Amino acid sequence: MSAIKHKIVVLSGKGGVGKSTVSANLAMSLAAKGFSVGLLDADIHGPSVPTLFNLVGQTATQTNDAINPVTANGIKLMSAGFMIAHPDQAIIVRGPAKNGILEQMLGQVNWGRLDYLIIDCPPGTGDEPLSVCQLINSPDGGVVVTTPQEIAAADVRKSIQFCRKLNLPILGILENMSGFVCPKCGEEVHLFGKDGGRKTAEKFNEAFLGRIPIDPAIGLCGDEGRSFLEHHGESATAVAFEKAVEQIDTALQLLPGKEPATCDSGCSSCSSSSSCPTAKQEA
Template sequence: MSGCEGCASAAPDGSCSSESGCTNPDEKLNKTLSRIKHKIVVMSGKGGVGKSTVAANIAVALSLAGKKVGLLDVDVHGPSVPRLLSLKGKQPHMGDQVMEPVPWSKNLSVMSLGFMLPDDRQAVIWRGPVKMGLIKQFVEDVMWGDLDYLIVDCPPGTGDEPLSTLQTLGPTAIGVIVTTPQGVAIDDVRRSVSFVGEVGNRVLGIVENMSGFACPNCGTVHDIFKSGGGEELAKEAGVRFLGRIPLDPEVATSGDEGYPFMKVHRETVTGKAFEQVIEPMLNLPDPPKAD
């Protein structure tokens, strides 16, 4: 890693673009991180498991509980958080080496590359170093302020984005792994669990999404497809099982239409399942204060 990575003067490849160089390239990043109590990285080794929906609803639920929350979307090639929160077309205010995140509410601020793309059809064709530079910039150059939680939505896999995110946030960041119950998903998600440990972070727990079908008529959950794979993986890996979130048609509708499920359907079976997942996050102990 270059000594200039993380500095406000760093180029996308990590080199220094300042004429005078840097005396402490990590000072700005460390100052930003010191104001964030809990950093939760939502990830999955498999695509299509509803990870972004889970991340967005976690952030909304925490904000509705009165917590100050930032939601960072680092899915460079498929940013979906702006749609999920009905923020498409919004743009962050750009200042001198700082950006203001887009507010969703007084307690929730959002940053995504999707805010900066001119249209939905434009492909982002970037190599790893450029993506790494963007993620660092989205942490240290965004005016997050004092946060109780920073929720990060990563793209699937164990590549540049989740690696750069965990390295940027440091060893106190914790992972939340999302899977669906099927074995074909579990095989890939298992790699995410080991990935977090190998990078030097810990896993808070595993969420089994799309587990059973929440009937909109009778209000019960039916195991039409296989369930329990996420819980089995949690036992195998020795990490906490955070809970099952059923497949609910209203979750898909809310995502497409841009209103967070947890804002309007908290009292449903699926809403209660989300609350079970979020409860351990609300009970995280505050990190020790720096000397």
């Protein structure tokens, strides 16, 4: 994994906050900017990446002792879902076996050279997040995902403490499912409360990456394996994702001793650089 410049762990203290959707869209946003990107689904019991990329039933191939990642939308993907014979098959294993699977997906996968590897961890502070952080040996940072209500924010505070105990830099807190704008009247309704992520970020003096509004299209795209950012790039939710990616990229460049990632055009921090041909083309 020494050929991977930046390794980002996506965490949540609670399930159901849309962490896998956030991970997938962060990966697709970075890939769209010209970066080489990988996405590792570290949720062994409930892998979501095969569904999010419309790859259910596909299995990873092997060359000699290396596992070849599955590729979609220009992103290298690895998931326990690509290592089972049938998509409905349950993976029934305990701690040591889970650690072995994670070792395979991290160390035996032919990732090649990557600018970014996004690691989508299962919720909580147990086996998988701990093993990922220890096996990677000093990942660049973590993105903590929450929803606005207090019951989610309370568990996110545990994730923050988890990161601090492991000396994992927190790149920011992202508040998902934050408000819904009625398509008929335009009124914004806060279905799950308001500002839980922002208040948590302020309390712990961590960066707040923004609010991702609820958009029914993001669920439909996930079920169909289509890129939400590609098909709904002008939506408020897509814009919020793009701003979060820019903040994450900025936070990475501020970390001591880290080399900036470069896009295919060769410049660093290309998402915000006016001199980048890729950025100009996208604009």
